[in-house]
Amino acid sequence: MSLTRMYGLFLRHFYLITRSFPRVLDLVYWPTIQITLWGFISNFFATHTTYYNNAVGVILTCAILYDFLFRTSIGFNMLFLEEIWSRNFTNLFIAPMKIGEILTSLVVTALIRALIGLIPAVLLTSPLFGISILDLGIFLFFLFLSLYLFGITLGILVSAGLLRYGPSFENIAWSTMFLLAPFGCIYYPIEILPEVFQKIAYLLPLVYIFEEARNILINQTVDIQNIYYAFLWNGVYFVLSIVLFYYSFNVAKNKGTLINMGE
């Protein structure tokens, strides 16, 4: 693995962001809108339901966590799609970069993109709604890490689809998070789901992450098992996504997708 090459690919996207004000605005705008909206909804529910009586920031905290997941996943897809849209895809794949270097570089760049969007929005929550996500304590780090891993995993899976099927897979790139959101139990406990859906939800790391966030904020206790299962499923899906990406790369080399990408 070459740090220089990975830095080179990072630079390509860093330059792109710094050269385009609309791109920076796009990164910051949506998380801010999303969190402001959920902040008011959160305040409303906190004062009108008993479930959230002792935890004003539950919904908002979950909204922030979900937005981080969403931005990470979409961010990774965007980096890949940028290469297709700019017709630079072939240049990238004829550069002497290992697949591992491409993925590592995009993983780091996606994190930076997500943080650029999220940090201003998180800073807004305290003065606007009197809520700090830091109330989750040290476990906030583990929840974020877990969400980051899952966001990246989804990004790699979608990129594998783009490699395998070409730009026609783009629509799937935008819809994956919306498909999984109902099973993630982001804003409600898992008991709300029908039993069949609960079984599916337990196969995703999301449910453990959001259940644990609510558990910490509402019950003021920590269930390590939730964090453990979240990482366990994350590990399984992450390895699966890497295997699938390599498989898709080989299929693309057989089918010629790498040459015709963008057409």
Place this chain on the structure above:
Amino acid sequence: MKNLVEVKNIKKNYGKNEAVKGISFSIEENEILGLLGPNGSGKTTTIGMLLGLLKPTSGEIFINGQKLEGNRIEILEQINFISPYIELPKKLTVKQNLTVYGKLYKIKNINERIEFLSEKLRLEGLLNNITGELSSGQKNRVSLAKALINEPKVLLLDEPTASLDPEVGDFVRSFLEDYKKEKKISILLASHNMNEVTRLCKSILMMKEGIIIDKGNPEELINKHGRKNLEEVFLKLSRSKNELN
């Protein structure tokens, strides 16, 4: 002369469709080989296989003595490619694009290399310009600078002067001739510009329907087929049934 490119009986099938049906050729050091053929003849597929973007169904490719299969990264460090169908990121400046690719190819002293190439390719005044805002001729020269950033031993050119005005086209051709002589590199040139091929290429491969139907130097081919120029040879061969293989 040493062969920098050796292609041995490569085939490429897409399902039942045979795009390339077992072709062999080599390119010597300090040689420009022309790859001609009508659309769909297998030129792009052949270039794709040489770049490691396509896996041959069978056959072997050697670049600078190394087998492509199993040494993809090492070989990609020694080759580069230019085509009007691929572009550099449009929003980045010329210098940013060249810096990015300098890093991807792990070039030491990137700034010196950019300075050298920008001088050779008349890009000095354009380095801080946005790539997407350049004219076709300027973009072409930037792509050429990117393709030479790693001092490739083998350069693959797919219609390098398509859509350029005669002056820029001539500049690019002269540059390629000089650069090849100076660096003793091998160039594979796929082009539909027969004057360009006649001027630059020592030898030519004519492809049609996935096979090499004729080969030789431009003069030989013109005499052999009793035509006035290479364009007429191309038309004759494109319209006739396959003659070799």
